[in-house]
Amino acid sequence: MSKRPPPDPVAVLRGHRASVTDVCFHPTKNILFTGSTDGELRIWDTLQHRTISSSWVHSAAHGIVSIVASGENRVISQGRDGTIKYWDIEEGGLSRSPLTTIKTNSYHFCKLSMLNNPNANIKPAQDVGSCQESEVSGSKTSLTRSEGGEEVERPTYVAVAGEDLSVVEIWDVNIAENLIKLPHKAKGMCMAVQVFLPSESQGYVNAISGYEDGSMAWWDLRSPSVPLTCVKFHSEPVLSLCIDKSCGGGVSGSADEKIVMFKLDPSTGSCLVKKEIVLERPGIAGTSIRPDGKIFATGMWDHRVRIYDYRKGNALAILKYHHGMCNAVSFSSSSKMMASCSEDATVALWELYPPTN
Structure with a gap:
């Protein structure tokens, strides 16, 4: 057949x-x-x-x-x-x-990640130092102005690799203000980042960042000085990350030959492998999970787009156009x-x- x-x-x-x-x-x-x-x-x-x-x-x-x-x-x-x-x-x-x-004064290939959920918060932290003032004033200013009902005045947060390339910075693009920094001791620069809002986080922003040494860190911005957990699923730089709409897990792609589907458990702060998909050729430049959570796609170095079942990880199609x-x-x-x-x-x-x- x-x-x-x-x-x-x-x-x-x-x-x-x-x-x-x-x-x-x-x-x-x-x-x-x-x-x-x-x-x-x-x-x-x-x-x-x-x-x-x-x-x-x-x-x-x-x-x-x-x-x-x-x-x-x-x-x-x-x-x-x-x-x-x-x-x-x-x-x-x-x-x-x-x-x-x-x-940002950062010159790199790490794509920013945006969160413009009006219910998102960034909690002031005592150990952020000079960054704390800008965080408090930035959030208050934008939230106060948003009460006027204009969409532009809602805080729109973006996460991006900063001037120190191993540090993730969170900015409010409405007021062009650097709100918080997430320092990490990973080897090498941040290559991928995603911000998201788990229902268990009481409205506080979370972030996952992937690094040059193949490691990933999960942050709850209520405690920005230390990540919830650090994992290393890849042997090469993490090039792409995507978190599903339910914030219960996601997909990571790397310069190695693996696509990793992972689960997130906010109650324990754990990030665990759900399934590893091993490819014949290395290099996953981009990943995206469909909003309905049924399939996900990867953009590959080998010119292909691969489609998978997001629930089971089964391969569904290889698209050959590019x-x-x-x-x-x-x-x-x-x-x-x-x-x-x-x-x-x-x-x-x-x-x-x-x-x-």
């Missing part, structure tokens, strides 16, 4: 002139954001498969590391020029200049569409295992 062939993309978006480093969907509209190594941010119509706008938001010499949609009319761009920029989305494209610009490294994968909030982007300067749109309502 022959296997069904893997599906082809439903559309391929062409327009970038350089490697496309990141891709993300608008949370509610049929819009896609992409960023490339020459500093171009494109906004696409996913129904008509055309470019809505193109803006050069970071220098061509440094390019874009990551793109994240923030609410209904905001988008965040991160460049290898040491800056993070917060943009307003207007009719036909981006605002002429960013709402805020964060100068002709260069697949840098990132992302699912729409409806779980109906996936996008992949590549060094070949293309973005592919896929419809896979449609969710059943």
Whole structure:
């Protein structure tokens, strides 16, 4: 009995002139954001498969590391020029200049992670030193202003590798303020980070960071000086992390040949391997878990996108379209569409295992 062939993309978006480093969907509209190594941010119509706008938001010499949609009319761009920029989305494209610009002074490939849940808190800590003042004032200022009801004034937290590359920094992009630092004794720089909000954390932000030595640290920001736990599931640098919507676990990808599915237990602070998936070829550049928690995707160095059952870890499909490294994968909030982007300067749109309502 022959296997069904893997599906082809439903559309391929062409327009970038350089490697496309990141891709993300608008949370509610049929819009896609992409960023490339020459500093171009494109906004696409996913129904008509055309470019809505193109803006050069970071220098061509440094390019874009990551793109994240923030609410209904905001988008965040991160460049290898040491800056993070917060943009307003207007009719036909981006605002002429960013709402805020964060100068992280970190020049790396670690993609930022965003959390703009209005219920998220960062607890002041006694041992943070000079950072404590900015944390308290930053949170109070943004929360006070948010009482006016304007979305922009809610605290929107981003986590990113800092100027000291082994330290994760948490910023509020609304006020461009560094709120807290998470120092770690891992060997080498932070290569991947995710912020999330477990239901057990009483509204306080958590973060998982992956490092150059293959280790990962889980942080509860109520105790920012010491991680809840440290684990080492990989033998090479952790390049990608994704936490599922329930915050009960996630997936990590590395420069080694393993994809690791792991479980998180906030009651014990433990991070345990659920399943290891060993590949023939190494290098997982990007991972994404579909919002409905049924499947996850990995973007690979070998140009492929691999699809797995998130509950059991079974391999479902190998998507072969791109002709260069697949840098990132992302699912729409409806779980109906996936996008992949590549060094070949293309973005592919896929419809896979449609969710059943």
